[in-house]
Amino acid sequence: MIEYIHSIKIYYxxxxxxGIVYYSRYFEYxxxxxxxxxxxxxxxxxxxEQEGTTLPxxxxxxxxxxxxxxxxxxxxxxxxxxxxxxxxxxxYEVF
Amino acid sequence: MIEYIHSIKIYYxxxxxxGIVYYSRYFEYxxxxxxxxxxxxxxxxxxxEQEGTTLPxxxxxxxxxxxxxxxxxxxxxxxxxxxxxxxxxxxYEVF
Amino acid sequence: MIEYIHSIKIYYxxxxxxGIVYYSRYFEYxxxxxxxxxxxxxxxxxxxEQEGTTLPxxxxxxxxxxxxxxxxxxxxxxxxxxxxxxxxxxxYEVF
Amino acid sequence: MIEYIHSIKIYYxxxxxxGIVYYSRYFEYxxxxxxxxxxxxxxxxxxxEQEGTTLPxxxxxxxxxxxxxxxxxxxxxxxxxxxxxxxxxxxYEVF
Numbered sequence: 001m002i003e004y005i006h007s008i009k010i011y012y013x014x015x016x017x018x019g020i021v022y023y024s025r026y027f028e029y030x031x032x033x034x035x036x037x038x039x040x041x042x043x044x045x046x047x048x049e050q051e052g053t054t055l056p057x058x059x060x061x062x063x064x065x066x067x068x069x070x071x072x073x074x075x076x077x078x079x080x081x082x083x084x085x086x087x088x089x090x091x092y093e094v095f
Numbered sequence: 096m097i098e099y100i101h102s103i104k105i106y107y108x109x110x111x112x113x114g115i116v117y118y119s120r121y122f123e124y125x126x127x128x129x130x131x132x133x134x135x136x137x138x139x140x141x142x143x144e145q146e147g148t149t150l151p152x153x154x155x156x157x158x159x160x161x162x163x164x165x166x167x168x169x170x171x172x173x174x175x176x177x178x179x180x181x182x183x184x185x186x187y188e189v190f
Numbered sequence: 191m192i193e194y195i196h197s198i199k200i201y202y203x204x205x206x207x208x209g210i211v212y213y214s215r216y217f218e219y220x221x222x223x224x225x226x227x228x229x230x231x232x233x234x235x236x237x238x239e240q241e242g243t244t245l246p247x248x249x250x251x252x253x254x255x256x257x258x259x260x261x262x263x264x265x266x267x268x269x270x271x272x273x274x275x276x277x278x279x280x281x282y283e284v285f
Numbered sequence: 286m287i288e289y290i291h292s293i294k295i296y297y298x299x300x301x302x303x304g305i306v307y308y309s310r311y312f313e314y315x316x317x318x319x320x321x322x323x324x325x326x327x328x329x330x331x332x333x334e335q336e337g338t339t340l341p342x343x344x345x346x347x348x349x350x351x352x353x354x355x356x357x358x359x360x361x362x363x364x365x366x367x368x369x370x371x372x373x374x375x376x377y378e379v380f
Contacts, residue, residue, distance in 0.1 A: 011320055012330070013214065013313045015207050017144075017260060022203055023152040024126075027119035028298045035296060035356070045297070046356045049112075057118040061156045070207060071320070071331045106225055107235070108218045108309065110302050112355060117298055123203045130201055130261070140202070141261045165302060166225070166236045207334075213342040214316075217309035239302075247308040251346045 003079040004037035010072050020067025027060060030092050033076040037090075058087065068094070098174040099132040105167050115162025122155060125187050128171040132185075153182065163189070193269040194227035200262050210257025217250055220282050223266040227280075248277065258284070288364040289322040295357050305352025312345060315377050318361040322375075343372065353379070 014025040035045060045055065068074050077093045109120040130140060140150065163169050172188045204215040225235060235245065258264050267283045299310040320330060330340065353359050362378045 011313070011317045012206055013212055013316055016202055017205050017207065017209050018149050018151065019207050020151070023155060024119045024122035024203065027122065028296070031119075031298055032296045044356055046354075054113050056113065056115070056162065057159055059156075059158045060118060061154075063154045064152055067151065069331075071329055106218070106222045107301055108221055108307055111297055112300050112302065112304050114302050119298065123201070126203055127201045139261055141259075164236075166234050208339050208341065210341070213345060214309045214312035217312065221309075244303050246303065246305070246352065247349055249346075249348045250308060251344075253344045254342055257341065 001079060001081050002037065002041060003077065004033070004040045006033045006036045006076045006078065008032065008074050008076060010068050010070055010074065012070055015070045018067065020069060023062075023064060026062055026064070026094070029074070029076055029094070030078070033078040033092060034090050037078040037080070096174060096176050097132065097136060098172065099128070099135045101128045101131045101171045101173065103127065103169050103171060105163050105165055105169065107165055110165045113162070115164060118159060121157055121159070121189070124169070124171055124189070125173070128173040128187060129185050132173040132175070191269060191271050192227065192231060193267065194223070194230045196223045196226045196266045196268065198222065198264050198266060200258050200260055200264065202260055205260045208257065210259060213254060216252055216254070216284070219264070219266055219284070220268070223268040223282060224280050227268040227270070286364060286366050287322065287326060288362065289318070289325045291318045291321045291361045291363065293317065293359050293361060295353050295355055295359065297355055300355045303352065305354060308349060311347055311349070311379070314359070314361055314379070315363070318363040318377060319375050322363040322365070
């Protein structure tokens with residue numbers, strides 16, 4: 001298993017009229033977090049793509065417990081349990 | 096059951112380096128589509144919120160089959176099967 | 191001169207904590223509007239790009255008079271005065 | 286004069302089909318950078334808003350020299366020359 005904890009600060013651009021992060025932005029935070037997970041083990045996606053491999057998302061799911069607010073810092077824990085095959089499951093927890 | 100089919104044109108802002116719509120944007124299209132589903136039966140969310148009710152998303156899921164491309168028009172079918180209670184399941188299909 | 195008036199409805203994704211459209215989204219609306227201006231005279235950008243020409247923005251400016259609100263429809267008038275050369279000035283007015 | 290240099294890493298979400306950051310995202314980076322400029326002198330915008338003051342952008346301008354790419358880190362220098370009055374001019378340079 002590999003695991004990485006990444007800190008993200010919330011800016012105005014992502015906060016909606018309810019005062020919490022607009023729901024789809026979490027998927028952007030997950031992209032950022034998995035990029036940092038890979039960077040932490042020396043993998044950059046630019047190089048992977050230059051070798052002709054793309055990494056499209058094929059399924060995504062998120063349960064929203066509590067809305068993050070403007071100027072808060074959230075921690076995103078990202079982990080991969082299994083050995084990567086043609087598809088890869090990446091897990092995220094925000095706290 | 097209520098159902099609505101909404102057309103969305105894809106602009107540059109949503110298309111990534113792979114030439115397809117960046118995955119989280121579909122959740123924005125779903126928000127647009129459910130807003131139009133509600134508008135089609137005479138409900139606007141602004142009025143609902145003014146009465147003190149907010150409608151936060153509590154769970155979202157999407158399987159991605161095929162990436163939409165710049166200047167394409169997609170159709171989003173949105174439907175609600177069940178009678179709304181405190182939570183509401185909204186379904187989407189893009190084609 | 192060519193001119194086009196394009197209607198855009200405001201969704202939750204673009205509205206911030208002040209209840210108005212977040213400022214950078216207007217530049218996305220301008221992209222949408224110039225794409226529709228070009229479409230109205232039979233030009234699609236996908237074809238232009240396939241011929242090897244890209245159209246990067248080199249300068250952008252916006253004065254904000256009044257914030258558009260959720261579920262409002264705005265009209266964006268887009269016009270080009272001059273004959274296009276290597277650079278092109280596109281004008282927008284929101285009302 | 287106050288000045289702050291803020292580092293931003295570019296993620297997939299902001300990169301378009303030309304392989305460079307989509308133009309409007311720079312305005313999001315400027316928002317992030319001015320928030321950090323203010324944080325560096327002990328000011329948080331949440332507190333300012335709670336006292337009843339909002340800080341809407343009234344004009345924005347950007348000249349684009351060179352497109353930042355995915356997984357690059359850019360530096361945004363933000364500075365304020367003048368003494369703040371009812372309006373405030375904030376300058377940015379990306380390098």
